[in-house]
Amino acid sequence: xxxxxxxxxxxxxxxxxxxxxxxxxxxxxxxxxxxxxxxxxxxxxxxxxxxxxxxxxxxxxxxxxxxxxxxxxxxxxxxxxxxxxxxxxxxxxxxxxxxxxxxxxxxxxxxxxxxxxxxxxxxxxxxxxxxxxxxxxxxxxxxxxxxxxxxxxxxxxxxxxxxxxxxxxxxxxxxxxxxxxxxxxxxxxxxxxxxxxxxxxxxxxxxxxxxxxxxxxxxxxxxxxxxxxxxxxxxxxxxxxxxxxxxxxxxxxxxxxxxxxxxxxxxxxxxxxxxxxxxxxxxxxxxxxxxxxxxxxxxxxxxxxxxxxxxxxxxxxxxxxxxxxxxxxxxxxxxxxxxxxxxxxxxxxxxxxxxxxxxxxxxxxxxxxxxxxxxxxxxxxxxxxxxxxxxxxxxxxxxxxxxxxxxxxxxxxxx
Amino acid sequence: xxxxxxxxxxxxxxxxxxxxxxxxxxxxxxxxxxxxxxxxxxxxxxxxxxxxxxxxxxxxxxxxxxxxxxxxxxxxxxxxxxxxxxxxxxxxxxxxxxxxxxxxxxxxxxxxxxxxxxxxxxxxxxxxxxxxxxxxxxxxxxxxxxxxxxxxxxxxxxxxxxxxxxxxxxxxxxxxxxxxxxxxxxxxxxxxxxxxxxxxxxxxxxxxxxxxxxxxxxxxxxxxxxxxxxxxxxxxxxxxxxxxxxxxxxxxxxxxxxxxxxxxxxxxxxxxxxxxxxxxxxxxxxxxxxxxxxxxxxxxxxxxxxxxxxxxxxxxxxxxxxxxxxxxxxxxxxxxxxxxxxxxxxxxxxxxxxxxxxxxxxxxxxxxxxxxxxxxxxxxxxxxxxxxxxxxxxxxxxxxxxxxxxxxxxxxxxxxxxxxxxxxxxxxxxxxxxxxxxxxxxxxxxxxxxxxxxxxxxxxxxxxxxxxxxxxxxxxxxxxxxxxxxxxxx
Numbered sequence: 053x054x055x056x057x058x059x060x061x062x063x064x065x066x067x068x069x070x071x072x073x074x075x076x077x078x079x080x081x082x083x084x085x086x087x088x089x090x091x092x093x094x095x096x097x098x099x100x101x102x103x104x105x106x107x108x109x110x111x112x113x114x115x116x117x118x119x120x121x122x123x124x125x126x127x128x129x130x131x132x133x134x135x136x137x138x139x140x141x142x143x144x145x146x147x148x149x150x151x152x153x154x155x156x157x158x159x160x161x162x163x164x165x166x167x168x169x170x171x172x173x174x175x176x177x178x179x180x181x182x183x184x185x186x187x188x189x190x191x192x193x194x195x196x197x198x199x200x201x202x203x204x205x206x207x208x209x210x211x212x213x214x215x216x217x218x219x220x221x222x223x224x225x226x227x228x229x230x231x232x233x234x235x236x237x238x239x240x241x242x243x244x245x246x247x248x249x250x251x252x253x254x255x256x257x258x259x260x261x262x263x264x265x266x267x268x269x270x271x272x273x274x275x276x277x278x279x280x281x282x283x284x285x286x287x288x289x290x291x292x293x294x295x296x297x298x299x300x301x302x303x304x305x306x307x308x309x310x311x312x313x314x315x316x317x318x319x320x321x322x323x324x325x326x327x328x329x330x331x332x333x334x335x336x337x338x339x340x341x342x343x344x345x346x347x348x349x350x351x352x353x354x355x356x357x358x359x360x361x362x363x364x365x366x367x368x369x370x371x372x373x374x375x376x377x378x379x380x381x382x383x384x385x386x387x388x389x390x391x392x393x394x395x396x397x398x399x400x401x402x403x404x405x406x407x408x409x410x411x412x413x414x415x416x417x418x419x420x421x422x423x424x425x426x427x428x429x430x431x432x433x434x435x436x437x438x439x440x441x442x443x444x445x446x447x448x449x450x451x452x453x454x455x456x457x458x459x460x461x462x463x464x465x466x467x
Numbered sequence: 468x469x470x471x472x473x474x475x476x477x478x479x480x481x482x483x484x485x486x487x488x489x490x491x492x493x494x495x496x497x498x499x500x501x502x503x504x505x506x507x508x509x510x511x512x513x514x515x516x517x518x519x520x521x522x523x524x525x526x527x528x529x530x531x532x533x534x535x536x537x538x539x540x541x542x543x544x545x546x547x548x549x550x551x552x553x554x555x556x557x558x559x560x561x562x563x564x565x566x567x568x569x570x571x572x573x574x575x576x577x578x579x580x581x582x583x584x585x586x587x588x589x590x591x592x593x594x595x596x597x598x599x600x601x602x603x604x605x606x607x608x609x610x611x612x613x614x615x616x617x618x619x620x621x622x623x624x625x626x627x628x629x630x631x632x633x634x635x636x637x638x639x640x641x642x643x644x645x646x647x648x649x650x651x652x653x654x655x656x657x658x659x660x661x662x663x664x665x666x667x668x669x670x671x672x673x674x675x676x677x678x679x680x681x682x683x684x685x686x687x688x689x690x691x692x693x694x695x696x697x698x699x700x701x702x703x704x705x706x707x708x709x710x711x712x713x714x715x716x717x718x719x720x721x722x723x724x725x726x727x728x729x730x731x732x733x734x735x736x737x738x739x740x741x742x743x744x745x746x747x748x749x750x751x752x753x754x755x756x757x758x759x760x761x762x763x764x765x766x767x768x769x770x771x772x773x774x775x776x777x778x779x780x781x782x783x784x785x786x787x788x789x790x791x792x793x794x795x796x797x798x799x800x801x802x803x804x805x806x807x808x809x810x811x812x813x814x815x816x817x818x819x820x821x822x823x824x825x826x827x828x829x830x831x832x833x834x835x836x837x838x839x840x841x842x843x844x845x846x847x848x849x850x851x852x853x854x855x856x857x858x859x860x861x862x863x864x865x866x867x868x869x870x871x872x873x874x875x876x877x878x879x880x881x882x883x884x885x886x887x888x889x890x891x892x893x894x895x896x897x898x899x900x901x902x903x904x905x906x907x908x909x910x911x912x913x914x915x916x917x918x919x920x921x922x923x924x925x926x927x928x929x930x931x932x933x934x935x936x937x938x939x940x941x942x943x944x945x946x947x948x949x950x951x952x953x954x955x956x957x
Contacts, residue, residue, distance in 0.1 A: 123709045123818040124847075146715065168657070179657075181665055182634050195905040203814045205631065205846040206883040207620045207669050208890055209902055209928065210910045214633070214665030218657075235715035258575060262598075264689040266754060297758075304757040350657045354575035382656045383576075417655045438660045440649040444916065445661045451912035464660040 054086060054106070055099040055462070056426045062088075062108040068188070068196060068227050074109055075225065075457070076194035083107050084460050087221040089163025090134060092155040095423045096167065097220060097462030098434040104460070111162055114227060117141045119202075126185060126202060128230045131162025147233045150177035154333040162226040168218030171333045172269035172294060175381045180217045183232050187213050189224035192453040202230045215448070221459040222467050223452045237296035242269070242328050243306060245293070245318040246286035250274060252317035253291045254357025257380040259312050260293070261353070265305055269294035269332070269379070274360055276375035277335040281328050289360075291318065291380075292332060332377065336388040339375030344391035344401050345424040347408050351415035353383040359415050363387055366407040370400045383417065395427070402431040409436065435464040470514050470557065478535060482517055482559075485527040490565075492516040501560050504547040505607070508809060508863065509892050513540075513554035518565045522640060522648050522678035525561060529676070530646035532559050532922060540924040541676040543584065543615030546607040548810055549891025551619065551671045555925045561676060563614050569593050570679065578637060578654060579684050583614020583677050590682070599684040602629040605887070606795045617677050620669030622887035624720040624794065625751070627845040629685070631887065633668040640679035641667060644923035654681050666913065671889050672924040674917035690756035691719075692763040693787045696748040696770035697741050697777040701725060701828075704746035705821040707773035708844045711750065712817065714769055716762060721845030722749040722794050728839040728852075729793075731800040738793030739786070741777070748775075748844065749794055797841040798852070805837070805854035809866050813877035814886040817847035826876055827851050834869040836862075848886035849877070874900060896930045 060083075065071045078085045088094070088110040111132035119128040122145050129138055135149075135156040142148050152171030153164050163169075165187070170179045177183070186200030199212025216226060247253040253272055260270060271292040273281070278290040291313065295305045310321045337343050351359050360376040367374035367389060378385040389404055391397040405421060405428065412419040418436040421429065438445060442465035449456075449467045461467075470478070475493065482491045492498060493515050503510040514537070519525045532539040538558035545552060554560050567584035574597060581590060587608040590601040604623035605611055611621070617639065622631040629635075638652030652664030667674050698704040708721055724732070724747045729740045740747055748770060752762045767778040781787035801808045815823045824840065831838040831853055842850040853869055855862045874884045878900040885894055898907060907929065914921075914928075 121816065121818060123713050124816040125712060126816070178630075178634065181662060182630060191905075191909065195908070197905050197909045198902070199906070199909070201814075201883045201901065203816055203847055203882050203886075205622060205626065205814050205843070205848050205886040207622075207631075207887055208883045208885045208894070209898060209906070210913050211620070211633065211666055211669050212906075212909060212913070214662045214668075215913065217665070218662055223661075235717065261577060262574070262686070264686070264755065297755075298761070300758045300761075301755050304755065350655045350659075352576045352654060353656075384657060416653070418659045420659075436659050440647065441651055441663055442660065444643070444649065444651075444663060447916040448661060448913065451916045452909065467660075 054094060055097065057103055059086060059108045060105040062110055064110050064113050066113045068114070068190070071109065071190050071225055071227055072194045072196060075190050075192070078107050079192060079194065079455070079457055082455070085109050085457055086459055087111065087166065087225045089132065089160030089166070090155065090158035092159045093163065093167040093169065096420070097459070099426055099429055100461035109225060111160060111227070118228070120145065122147055125233045126204065126230060127233055128202060128228065129161055130228055131226045132160050135159050135161060135164060142233060143236060146236055148236050149183065149231050150234045151180065151183055152329065154330070156330070161229055165217050165226055165229060166219060166221050172271050172329065172379060174379055175270050176266065176268040181214055184213045184217060184229060185232050186230040187216060187226055188228040189216060189226050191224045192455065192457045197224070200230070204232055220463050222449060222463045223458065239299045239302045240294065240296040240326070241302050241306060242292065242294045242324040242326070243309065244281065244283055244322045244324050245291040245313050246283065246320060247288045247291060247317050248286070248319070249288040249317065250357050250361050251288070253289045254380070256291050256313045256316045256318055257356065258354060259316060260309070261381055263308070263312050265308055265312065267293050267305070268296045270381040271332050272356060272360065272378045272380035273335050274364060274376040276339040276373070277377040280331060280335045280338045281324065283322070292324065294329065335377040336375040336386040339388060340373065340390045343388040343423070344397065345389045345405055345428060346422040347387045347405060348420045348422050349385040349387060349408060349412040349417065351383045351385060351412055351417040353381055355415035356380045356383055356385060359385055359411050362411050363408050367404050370404050372400060372404055398427045401428050405432045438464050475514065479515065481531055482515060482528065485531065486517055486519055486524055490518040501542065501545070504545045504550060504552050506548050506550050506809070506893055507807070509550035509553055511553045511555070512557070513560040514557040516560040516562055518562050520565045522642060525642045525676055525678055526646045526648050528559060528561055529642055529644065533646060533920065538922050538925050541614070541618070541672045543612035544586070544610045546611040547615060547619060547891065548812065548888040549885070549893040551889045551891030551927055553892060563612065566678065572684070574599070576654065577684050578681055580679055580681050581613055583612060583617070583680060585613050587611050587613055587616060594684050595687070598687050600687050601682060602635055602685050603632045606798065613680055613682065614677050617668050617680055618670070618672045619887065619889040622843070622848065624722050624843055627721060627843065628717055628719040633665060635683045636664055636668050636680060637683060638664050638681040639667060639677045641675045641677050643675045644918040644920065671891060671927055673914055673927055675923060688753035690759050691751060691753040691787070692759050693781040693790055694750045694763055694766050694770070695779055695781070695790055696750065696767070696775040697744045698746045698774060699744070699776050700774065701746045701824060702821045703774035704748050705824055707748055707770045707775065708820055709818050710769040710773045711766055712845070714765060716752070716765055716769070718750050718766065718845060719753045720749070720751040723840065723842055723844035724749065724794060724797065725840040727804070727837065728797050728800070728841045731804045731839065732793045732797055735800040735803050736792060736796060738789045740793055749790055794841065801839060801852055801854065806856045806858070808852045808854045809870060811849065811851045811853065811870055811873050812885045812888040813849045813873055813882060815847045815849065815877055815880050815882035817845065819880045820844065820847060823849070823876060823880060827873055830872045830876070831869050834865045836865060836869060843886070846886065847882065871897065890928045892927060895928055898930050
C-alpha cells in the first residue's frame, strides 16, 4: 500500500539491465515508478494530488556485496542488500558501515540512502552524505549513470551522490552504492543518565559538546520514551550516551561523563544492554502502540530540550499523549503522537502537528510529517515549504525526470 | 577579444554605479594580476575585476552581466590549482576578497557564519581561544578563502579522519547565475528537500556565487601525537600506509614526503627530515589523551613492520609544528630546485599505492623530467609535482603529456583524476577517463538547472575537445602584454 492505494503491479528485477528495461517500459507507457527497498519508510511522503496507476520497482533481488577491500576501507554493494546483511558481511572482516538506521533487518542500503535514514551514531559519524563515495542510478530515460567514484576522496565532476541522498526516489533508481567504511571499534558501551528535569538534560548535552568527550551517540528521551528502554520512568527525561573505541578510552569517557553530568542534575550513570542501541531510534514511536502520527523536527541542537518540552505541552493541552526522543547533539527530534481512533481525533491531531511544526520553525528548522492517516495528511502538509530553493529543486527535477516518472507528487515543492 | 572602448567605458560606469569608486579594475596592467590562479600554465584576461562588499552588490553585478551578455566568474584568493577561477574570454571577475568578515560564531550549536573571502586559517584563529577549530586544512590555508574551498570542496591532510569541506558546510547564501539570492541548506544538520548545499559544494563556481557560508566548528582534540617514520625505499613507505589502516587504526593524517621533496624542504627550512631518506611518513593520531600513546606506538610498530629504519614521535608542540611546516611548505620549497612545477592531484585506492607511485616515477622519468611527491597517502590522494623550466622549449608540453599519463593511470586503477584541486580548465578534457557520456549528461542537466545560460564560469569542468588526452596544446599562449614587451613571465 502506498498512500492508501494498492499499486497496480510489483516487479522484482534481478539485474541492473532488468531495472533499466522496466524503467524504459514504464516510461514508454507513462506509468509512474515507485522504487522500493525494504518498505520501512514507505509511509513517508505526500499523497499524490491525482492518484495514477503505479508500478512498484522492488530492488530486493539486487542484494550482493560486490567488492570489499578492507585495506581501502571501501565496499561496493547492490542497492537491495539489507543493512543487517551488509553489516554482517563487513563485520566478518572487522569493519562496518558507521550508519545505524532503525529496522536494519528489512531496510536496504539503497532505501536508507534515498530516505537519508540514520540512527544514534550519526552524532559522531554523520549520515549517508558523509559515507557514500559513489553510486549508480538508473535515470528516467533508462540510462545507467555513475556519480562520484570508488575512492575515499574525489572532487571530479559534480557531487551527484549528494543529490540522490534524501531524494526519496524522485530522481532515479539507486542500484549500486560505494561506501566508506570504518574499522569496528574494540568496545562499545551505552549508558543512561536520568534527570528530574528535561531542561537540565539539555544543559548536559551542551556541556558534553563543550567537553573533551567524543561520544558516538547523544540521545535525549522524555519520560514516555525512556520507558521503552526498560528504564525506571524518570521525572524529566533520560540522557543516553554511547561511547566506542579502545577499552581504556571507553572506560575513561564513562567516568568523565559522570563528572560532567552530575553537577547538572544527572542522578546516576546506568549501563544499558547492547540491544538498546537498536531501540533508540524507535524509542518515541514504540512508547505506545499505534501512534496516530510521527513527526521529525529538525532544529538547532541547543533548542532540542525546549522543543521537546513545548511540544509535549502542546499535545497535553489538547488532551493527547506524546513521546519524544532526539539525537540531541545534532538537533534531530522524533515525536510520536497518540490518540484514540476515529474521526473526532483528526482535528486535535492536526492541531498538535501544526503547533509542532511551528515550534520547529521557531527553533530555526523544519518538520517532516513522517506518518499520519490520509485524513490528517490532507490537513497538515507532509513537508515544509522550502521557499525560493524549492524552485531550484523543481528545476533539477525537471531536468532529470521531466515527465515525473519517479515517485511523482510525494516530495517537497510538489516534486 | 577586447571590448570596444566606448562599451568598455560604459560598462565600467555601470559597475561603478553598483559598487562605488575603487572597486572596479579595467586597466590591462591591473587585470594582469587576475589572469591566472596557482596553476600558472593557464592564463586569460578579464575585461573587469570587481570587488563587491555585499550579496546585493554581487547580485547586481550578476544581473548586469546577464543583461550585457558577459561571462562572469567568482574568485577568492586565487590559490586554486586547476585554473577554475580563470575568466573565460573577457567578462567580469567577481573577487570576494572584500567580503571577509566572520559574521557570527555560535558555540552552543558549534557553527560559524562567514563571508566567502574569509581566509581558512583565520576562522580557526577566531575560534581557537574557546578550544575550537575549523577542520578542513588545505596546505594553502594561510591564504586560501573558505569561499574558494567551497567551490573546490577542498581537503587537506586531516581530511583522512575529519572529512573535506562538504562535510563541514551546513548551508550557504548564494547568488544564483540569474542574480537571485537564495539560501541552500541552513544552520541545521538536515536540510529540507534535495541537498542543494551538498551539490553546490565542489561545483567549481559554475552553480553561482556563495555570499554567506555556514560551517561547522569542531572541538579541538584533547591531545595529538605526531609520528615521523623514515624509509630507505619508497615501496616500504607505501606499504606502511596500508599496514596502518589494516590494523584498525584511524589516524587524523598520513602524509608521505619523498626524497626530492625532503631535500628541497631541508634546504629551505631545515625541518628535521633526514636528507638521505627515500621517503618519510608523517602520521598524526589525535583525540582523547588516554590511550593515545598506545595508538602512536601501534602506528610506529606498523611502520617498523613495513621496514621503517627509524620512527620517532615529536617530543613537543614545537617539534610537531616544525615537522608540519616541512610538509605544508613543500610546494614553496620546490622553488629552490626548479623554476616551475605542476602539481597533479590524482586519487587511487590506497592499497594500489606501491604500484602507482612506482609507475608515476617511471612515467615522469620517461618524459625526461623530475618529480617530487608530497601527498595525502592515507587517502590515496597523490600529488606528484612535475618540475620543469618554462623557458626551455617543449618542456611544458612534456609536463602536460606526463600529467595526462598519470591521470590515465589513476583512472585505470579505479581512482579519480582529482582529489581536492578540482577539474577547472586543466582536467576538463580528461573527464571522459572516469565518466561516461551518460554520466556527464546528468551533470550537464544539473548545471542547466542552476546555470541555464552558462554565463557563470563558462568553459570549466566539462570536456570541450573531442576525444580525450589531446589537451594541453592550447595551454599557453603569449599574453598580449607579454607580446608587446609590457610584461614578462617568471
